[in-house]
Amino acid sequence: MQRILITGANGQIGSELLPELRRRHGAEQVLAAFHKKTPDQALLDSGPHCFIDVRDADKLAQIVQEYRIDTIFHLAALLSALAEEHPQLAWDININGLCNVLETARRLHCAVFFPSSIGAFGPQTPPVNTPQDTIQRPTTIYGVSKVSGELLCDYYQHRYRVDTRGVRFPGLISYRTPPGGGTTDYAVEIFHAALTEGHYQCFLRPDTKLDMMYMPDALQAMIRLMQADARQLLHRNAFNITAMSFTPEQIAAEIQKHLPDFSITYRVDPLRQAIADSWPRHMDDSCARQEWGWQPDFDLPGMVEDMLDKLARQLQQEQSHGPDQD
Ligand code: AKB
Numbered sequence: 001m002q003r004i005l006i007t008g009a010n011g012q013i014g015s016e017l018l019p020e021l022r023r024r025h026g027a028e029q030v031l032a033a034f035h036k037k038t039p040d041q042a043l044l045d046s047g048p049h050c051f052i053d054v055r056d057a058d059k060l061a062q063i064v065q066e067y068r069i070d071t072i073f074h075l076a077a078l079l080s081a082l083a084e085e086h087p088q089l090a091w092d093i094n095i096n097g098l099c100n101v102l103e104t105a106r107r108l109h110c111a112v113f114f115p116s117s118i119g120a121f122g123p124q125t126p127p128v129n130t131p132q133d134t135i136q137r138p139t140t141i142y143g144v145s146k147v148s149g150e151l152l153c154d155y156y157q158h159r160y161r162v163d164t165r166g167v168r169f170p171g172l173i174s175y176r177t178p179p180g181g182g183t184t185d186y187a188v189e190i191f192h193a194a195l196t197e198g199h200y201q202c203f204l205r206p207d208t209k210l211d212m213m214y215m216p217d218a219l220q221a222m223i224r225l226m227q228a229d230a231r232q233l234l235h236r237n238a239f240n241i242t243a244m245s246f247t248p249e250q251i252a253a254e255i256q257k258h259l260p261d262f263s264i265t266y267r268v269d270p271l272r273q274a275i276a277d278s279w280p281r282h283m284d285d286s287c288a289r290q291e292w293g294w295q296p297d298f299d300l301p302g303m304v305e306d307m308l309d310k311l312a313r314q315l316q317q318e319q320s321h322g323p324d325q326d
Contacts (some may be wrong), residue, residue, distance in 0.1 A: 002025075004070075006075060010040075011075055016176055031048045032047065033063070033076075035051070035076060055093065060100050060104050070111065071113070072111070076097055077093060077097070078093050079185075095148055098153075102162065114166040117143075119138060119275075120168055125280060131240075132240050170283070171184025171212045173215065175191070186202050201264075202264055211245050212246060243296035244303065248264065258308050
């Protein structure tokens, strides 16, 4: 990894991966690709950037050539619930965008990181200790695009020797940039609500168990996998990785240990509940542990403590300085 491009650089993952890679490799080495939404000034000022729609193959190739990019973290995508509301758009962005990235990588010799998801599984998948290689019959367009993406990345690796790598992320929890349009978004919203309102109305049933991960672990996973010795990798793409597995009532109880007055109620959103019910409860991530040393640092208590502390400080700062302007 010498010269890096991040697509979706102002999304939930991108806005945290960008500063981390710039800290490690130098700001000039990491090009941020934003889409329409103007990122906050701090991200804009932090190093080179461009605006691109990943469906524009020519512009993508031109940028990769111009900046002599050798590694692409392709993070631009629509999340599960939003994708279900706009299936054709989701296919266009999630699949045609990825095809453009892979073709560019093939022609201009780049490595590619592609994030798949627990969404790549479906109701026929074993939901507990979900194996690395198992039945994948997702019932959402998001899941269909993720399985197709996993297969496309494998295809480009064995057919053209493009160095594609990737993981299946669980729900990601972070304080800097909120996710948008996902099914696991409740696990981020709950912290904002706990600190600002003291109450949260959850859109999933209290007993809905899903895999989750705190963002610092997600960042180290991406970087560690991209730096791993290729000879150790039996799988290349779509490694199951998880850090914790909990339900809304379990995370609420953990938050109540710090904020005893916090309360939660439930008003189920049928769309997102159906999506969550089709996903695994807990994945087996032993292949990632064996092949490239995956090891999360944060469990549920550690994540909740850190999240409340960091988010409280961020909210305080926003109150005294005002939020970043678009
Ligand atoms: C979503 O909820 O859509 C994402 C995911 C699990 O892929 N967070």
